[in-house]
Amino acid sequence: MNQIYADNRKALYDYFVEESYEAGICLKGTEVKAIRQKRVHLKDSYVLIKENEPFLLNCHVSSYSHGNINNHEPLRSRKLLLNKKELKKLVGKTAQKGYTLIPLKIYTKGQFIKVAVGLCKGKRQYEKREAIKERDAKREIQRAMKQ
Numbered sequence: 601m602n603q604i605y606a607d608n609r610k611a612l613y614d615y616f617v618e619e620s621y622e623a624g625i626c627l628k629g630t631e632v633k634a635i636r637q638k639r640v641h642l643k644d645s646y647v648l649i650k651e652n653e654p655f656l657l658n659c660h661v662s663s664y665s666h667g668n669i670n671n672h673e674p675l676r677s678r679k680l681l682l683n684k685k686e687l688k689k690l691v692g693k694t695a696q697k698g699y700t701l702i703p704l705k706i707y708t709k710g711q712f713i714k715v716a717v718g719l720c721k722g723k724r725q726y727e728k729r730e731a732i733k734e735r736d737a738k739r740e741i742q743r744a745m746k747q
Contacts, residue, residue, distance in 0.1 A: 605635050605713075606706040608642040613728060615702060615720035621690070623715045624681035625656065625706075628672045630664040635713060637665070640706055647680065647701035647717055649691055654680040656703060656715065680715060693719055 611617070627635070634640065639662035647654050656678045663671045682690070693699050704716040723731070 602707050602709060604705055604707045605638050606640045606642050608645070608702065608704050610643060611702045611704055611718065611720065613723075613731070615700070615718070615722055617702075617704065617718040617720050618699075619693075619719040620704065621682065621686055621717045621719070622709075623654070623717050625713060625715050626679040626681065627713065630670070631661050631672050631678075632713065633666075634661050634664040634672075635706065639664075642703050642706065645703050647703060649687070649694065649701070652687065652691065654682055654687065654690070654701070654717075656680055659703065680717065682717075690719065698722060 641660040643660075645659040646657055648657055649655075658675060659678065660674050661672065662674055690701065694701060698721050700720055700722070702718050702720045704718045706713065706715050708714070
């Protein structure tokens with residue numbers, strides 16, 4: 601059973617998601633427990649590739665409530681685990697102007713915690729307004745269909 605712990609809805613509003621990848625994440629024990637309590641936020645977080653290793657930055661994982669003095673830092677950078685083939689492709693794509701890597705959601709797959717990372721291109725203001733109009737039109741159509 602896959603359970604979603606955090607969802608980055610703002611990313612879907614601000615960016616066009618062109619491709620999506622599934623990545624593992626290196627966590628400490630208290631971070632795993634805090635994530636399972638849904639105490640994680642992806643707002644303003646992004647993925648940066650340093651020396652051919654991807655890192656998740658600005659992802660806030662709150663301190664574990666029953667943790668002791670060895671509790672983790674909430675905003676520390678966390679290493680992501682990707683295949684070499686995927687990583688090479690992402691390095692090439694992010695070198696192009698306008699592309700960034702944004703975490704879309706944190707979820708479980710089996711017993712492991714995974715991160716969905718999207719290769720994204722930023723939207724302009726008028727494109728955001730267009731998306732809102734499109735979404736509202738779809739809602740109106742659905743309402744009309746129900747009646």
